[in-house]
Amino acid sequence: MAEGSVQGAAPRPVDRRGMAAAIASISIVGVAISLSMPLLALVMEARGFSGTAIGINSAMAGVASIAWVPFVTPLARRIGTARLILILIAASMVSFLGFFVISSYWAWFGLRFVFHGATTAIFVLSEFWISSAAPRERRGFVLGVYATFLSIGVAAGPILLSLTGASGAPPFLIGTIILAVSAIPVIMARDTSPRIEKRPEHSFARFLIAVPVATIAVLAFGAVETGMLSILPIYGLRIGLDAATATLLVTAAALGNVVLQVPLGWMSDRMDKRVLLLVCGLVGVIGALLMPVFAHRMTELFVTLFIWGGVTAGLYTIGLAHLAARYRDADLASANAAFVMMYSIGMLVGPAAMGAGMDIDPHGFPIVCALFFAGYVVIAAFRIARWAGR
Numbered sequence: 001m002a003e004g005s006v007q008g009a010a011p012r013p014v015d016r017r018g019m020a021a022a023i024a025s026i027s028i029v030g031v032a033i034s035l036s037m038p039l040l041a042l043v044m045e046a047r048g049f050s051g052t053a054i055g056i057n058s059a060m061a062g063v064a065s066i067a068w069v070p071f072v073t074p075l076a077r078r079i080g081t082a083r084l085i086l087i088l089i090a091a092s093m094v095s096f097l098g099f100f101v102i103s104s105y106w107a108w109f110g111l112r113f114v115f116h117g118a119t120t121a122i123f124v125l126s127e128f129w130i131s132s133a134a135p136r137e138r139r140g141f142v143l144g145v146y147a148t149f150l151s152i153g154v155a156a157g158p159i160l161l162s163l164t165g166a167s168g169a170p171p172f173l174i175g176t177i178i179l180a181v182s183a184i185p186v187i188m189a190r191d192t193s194p195r196i197e198k199r200p201e202h203s204f205a206r207f208l209i210a211v212p213v214a215t216i217a218v219l220a221f222g223a224v225e226t227g228m229l230s231i232l233p234i235y236g237l238r239i240g241l242d243a244a245t246a247t248l249l250v251t252a253a254a255l256g257n258v259v260l261q262v263p264l265g266w267m268s269d270r271m272d273k274r275v276l277l278l279v280c281g282l283v284g285v286i287g288a289l290l291m292p293v294f295a296h297r298m299t300e301l302f303v304t305l306f307i308w309g310g311v312t313a314g315l316y317t318i319g320l321a322h323l324a325a326r327y328r329d330a331d332l333a334s335a336n337a338a339f340v341m342m343y344s345i346g347m348l349v350g351p352a353a354m355g356a357g358m359d360i361d362p363h364g365f366p367i368v369c370a371l372f373f374a375g376y377v378v379i380a381a382f383r384i385a386r387w388a389g390r
Contacts, residue, residue: 017192018132019129019130021186021189021192022127022133022185022186024185025085025185025186026126026127026146026182028153028182029119029179030154032119032157032179032182033119033229034154034155034157034158034254035160035174035175035178036099036157037157037229037230038157038158038229038233039161040057040058040099041231042161042233042234043167044057045234045237050359051231051358052356054351055230055353055355056351057105057112058355059348059349059352060116061344061351062344062350064112064114064117064120064344065116065340066341066344066345068118068121069338070341072084072125072333073334076333081129081193081196082186082187082189082191083190084125085122085125085186085193086187088118088122088125089118089122089180089182091115092115095111095114095115096115096172096175096179097172099111100173116347120340124340128332130146131143131324131332132194132328133194134324140265140266140267140268140269140318141265141266143317143324144261144262144264144265144266144268146317147265147313147317151255151257154254155257158247158251158254161247162244162248207334207338207339208341210326211326213273213278213319213322214273214277214318214320214322214339215339217280217380218339218340219346220281220315220373220375221312221343222344223346223347223349223372224346224350225316227365227368228309228369229250231354232246232249233247233250234358235362239295239296249301249302249305252301252305254309255306256307256308256311258310259306260311260313261310261313264276264314265318273318274322274380276318277319277322279311280315280318281312281373282373284315284369285377287307287311287312289367290304291363291365292366292367312373315376320336320339323336350368350372353368354368
């Protein structure tokens with residue numbers, strides 16, 4: 001099917017209230033997630049766990065997402081999109097508080113399963129809501145706006161953590177309150193949430209490979225972004241930075257997302273999304289390889305992370321727009337779930353690989369990032385060349 005064609009009939013009306021509510025809610029959830037990932041990693045580092053142990057525990061986020069995602073669309077069809085989001089927010093609040101109450105390393109695997117499974121399902125439903133409500137001809141731009149607000153939330157989490165510190169109750173209480181606030185926009189616009197009345201036309205597994213330039217892109221990005229949130233602060237500590245500065249490395253990358261997602265989304269509405277995805281992957285390789293070069297030059301390192309984080313986040317934004325140009329209704333919900341599934345597989349392998357790489361050498365983190373992006377570049381270039389040959 002040609003890019004830009006959609007499975008279905010006439011375009012749906014634009015729902016600005018629903019778009020605003022979904023964007024606001026998921027952006028607030030993003031604050032809690034970006035607070036939790038470095039928080040949990042720093043707590044484990046303070047308790048003396050190795051990089052490998054931290055990475056393996058963090059990788060439970062991927063396991064949870066993979067386990068939860070296939071059930072999101074069927075549950076939404078039965079319960080309703082907005083109502084299911086509210087249930088998931090409640091589950092994420094309870095599990096996040098559990099990290100403070102329960103200190104057992106092994107119990108944290110179970111808590112991560114609930115917390116990350118619930119928040120991943122919120123992402124699936126919110127992005128389906130946004131894609132369904134957005135006008136087709138400006139969908140890339142709207143998704144860029146969504147990614148911008150989400151990035152603001154992701155940038156705010158580490159900033160909050162740098163102010164509260166990683167010890168004691170305050171960061172856990174703040175995260176729980178933030179999650180509670182995320183329910184307000186959903187409640188206010190619950191009557192506009194999209195309904196899923198039919199079953200998807202294809203099996204869930206088919207959506208995993210139907211648009212590989214998008215789904216493999218998000219797999220690579222999921223591996224790197226999760227590693228960035230969990231392992232980048234530890235990388236900063238291992239190369240000699242203090243805890244506050246190491247945490248702000250994540251903020252530098254997240255701020256790049258804030259600035260660059262709208263321009264990238266705008267570009268995706270006007271050019272071949274596959275080519276733009278390939279360019280984002282190439283920037284991912286180059287930026288990762290520059291990190292060891294600038295490891296002890298803070299200005300250059302922060303600028304590199306700013307550009308690298310912003311452009312590589314386009315793999316998610318543009319990949320999502322590419323899927324939304326192909327599907328709608330139940331098929332769009334399932335394709336979005338498969339997209340998040342591939343992101344979750346990346347979450348599963350990324351932190352563990354980066355933690356293990358960093359145990360061998362502090363610069364193992366950026367080297368592993370470069371390898372993930374390089375693998376995607378090879379696959380994307382092959383697919384684009386094959387398509388052009390046709």
